[in-house]
Amino acid sequence: MxxxxxxxxxxxxxxxxxxxxxxxxxxxxxxxxxxxxxxxxxxxxxxxxxxxxxxxxxxxxxxxxxxxxxxxxxxxxxxxxxxxxxxxxxxxxxxxxxxxxxxxxxxxxxxxxxxxxxxVTRRLAALSWWRGRMRRPDLSRELILVADPHWGATLTGLEAATTAHPDADWLFLGDVFDVWVGFPGMETDPQRAFLAWVDGRRAAGRWVGLWLGNREYFLDRHAGRFDLMGEGIGGSLEGEALTWEHGDLINTADRQYRLWNLVSRSGAVWLLFRLMPGGMARRVSAWMERKLRTTNAAYKLTFPRKAFRAAAEAQAGTTFLTGHFHTHEVEANGIALPWAHEGRFMVWRMGEVEEL
Incomplete structure (x- = not known):
């Protein structure tokens, strides 16, 4: 066994x-x-x-x-x-x-x-995880794709898209907020409003998935509120030729970020945050958000076309999606989704990715 x-x-x-x-x-x-x-x-x-x-x-x-x-x-x-x-x-x-x-x-x-x-590798199974259902109950429904909205005080575009497409399922590909740390007392009113929206969609029978990005930390305690939550590589849906990851781990040359990713999501940092007073933890979280805006600018400004194509071709026979790059790019069977900051969402419909 x-x-x-x-x-x-x-x-x-x-x-x-x-x-x-x-x-x-x-x-x-x-x-x-x-x-x-x-x-x-x-x-x-x-x-x-x-x-x-x-x-x-x-x-x-x-x-x-x-x-x-x-x-x-x-x-x-x-x-x-x-x-x-x-x-x-x-x-x-x-x-x-x-x-x-x-x-x-x-x-x-x-x-x-x-x-x-x-x-230094793309063999990232050791840091990847997922919980929930990698299958939607109704494959004929539209699947709205939201990549990197980086919401702050308002959930731009969410209510309008929900009203216009009440029957759609939803998949969020990470960086939902500027920074989101999943400890009690650290979540903001917009983050709580988003979780309430997720509860409402699921109560209505819609499938909602969240694949974590580089601005989400220790959110696994909320996994039960989503139909699917995961991190790292390996996102997919059974019965649909669709695979994905956030995209931050595509470029193996960006070792400075890889190191930050490992350290910032380590057990030592989790313990440190748990032991911090709430006010100090919120200040550290704000500092992290400021650092994320400016670090590794050279890697962020250049789309890693060769690495992206290799990652997509490793998922042959599927449409491979990422967010993270804030630019709409197509390489082989891979699509980097555009930045959803102003409510620009995409949709998976009839085996194709289109503008919503």
Missing amino acids: RFRGFWLLPLAVAGTIFWLSAQSHYPGGIELPPPLDKFAHAAVYAVLALAMDLALRHTQPGLPLYRRHLLILAAVALYGVSDELHQRFVPGRDCAFGDWVADTLGGALALTASSLHLL
Whole structure:
């Protein structure tokens, strides 16, 4: 079975750790003087963390990277504590706080190292996630596409399009607001109004999806309010030749942004925001929005045509969509949607993308 197969490795590693902790010496009478014994602890728990990461990626596709890593670190730390306590009952073994620190640090370093390839590759399954339904109940309905509206105080164009197309489904391709951080107390009145609009559309039987962009942070707590929420690569609809992503991860040459993307969505930043007073968190959020306006201007002003075409051709047989670039471009089977800032929406209708 899928679950058993992927969890056999972490269970085997955990069992090996437990067996080793029950021995008074390492196998073969090996003696590791300090600090080599700490390196041994770190290495073993690094393997455990990587094995758990592999299992969770394949069995829990709805876990964002930051939640997955926090869960693994908590499990590694707790198992390390139990391992050290177990050694109290083994003749010749000492329970050492330094060993537990090495255990936890080993897990953290392993997870960090395993994420470094995400700075330079298009193989981004490790940071991608989705929850909900990748199928619309009625494929004959129009699907309104909204890319990068960057709403501030008003939801420009939303009410007018809803009134004109009451039967349509909706797909938002990210950067819905200038910045949106999904912590209680940090959301604005327009963001709450948008979520209320989503509730209303879904109550009316319409399908609403949100694929997160580079201006959305930690919104997975709202996943249940959408029919589909996801992040990274891999957006698609069953029964329709339509695939998508936000577009911020298309250009592998933009490593400065890739690094920012990983750090800003990490478990460490999530914890930092959770511990901040509300006022400070809102000020940091505003600072992030200002920085996002001006960073990496050279990459933002030039459409990465070659990288975009390669990403589109990797989704052969589909219409591949992105937002992010604020320009309407067509390459092979790929379409970069225009900026929806002034209510310029598109629509997927009868297998074609058109102006709404």
